[in-house]
Amino acid sequence: MTLDWKLVVDARDALALADFWAAALGYEVEDNSALIARLLAAGQLPQAAVAEHNGTRVFRGFAAIRHPQDPYDEETGIGRGRRILFQDVPEPKSTKNRLHIDVHAGPDARDATVARLESLGATRVEEEDKGPGGRWWVMRDPEGNEFCVA
Template structure:
């Protein structure tokens, strides 16, 4: 039986990192519980103190196909290279110069949102199509593929 998955990010600022990934992937913040127009109102009603209201944030694919993304506050910063990372498919079906141009365009967009460009791997047919390694605003590696 196939399972639904959630991808969880440890974060210093869950709301800020969730906002970056929402823009990067076209995701939306998960709606607050029924009866509450905002998360702020829901958390206040649940008795969550103001200093704890940015402990977590969640995003959903508006079309319902992708996994839920969950961002949780942790006290420690990122220590080493990610052992698992996201590949953002920014140039499906493209190859060669057209592929790399599409990846460059997406890299520029994400840098404007707070990402950092790390490196570029040039195409080496037939096995490597080329990609760009990026860092999200908290330093988590991901690839534009």
């Protein structure tokens, strides 16, 4: 039996980090505005739990991205496949990530991918030789979370 899952990333600004990773991976930011409208109208969600981002109602402090080819619930906007949820937390990042994302660009597209990610707000940390796997760039997203580009 397989299980459904999502990767959850703690953030200082979940909405901005979701925008970065959606652009970086070619994913879509989930649109939960219909669900939010329904919950507000039913009195099941306080207005304080809602914000506006890029002209859309969003859950304050939460944003998710999903693979554009994966199924999603049209009534809620919630993905049912490859999905990353970003959530605001009060404490700052303090150590190296124990879990990170590897972006596989391929040997001919690695440098162009690194440059594109830098244009989105990522920074290069160091280049590493991964042996038969080739050379990888260790990078940081706009909030300092490490990831690799191969």
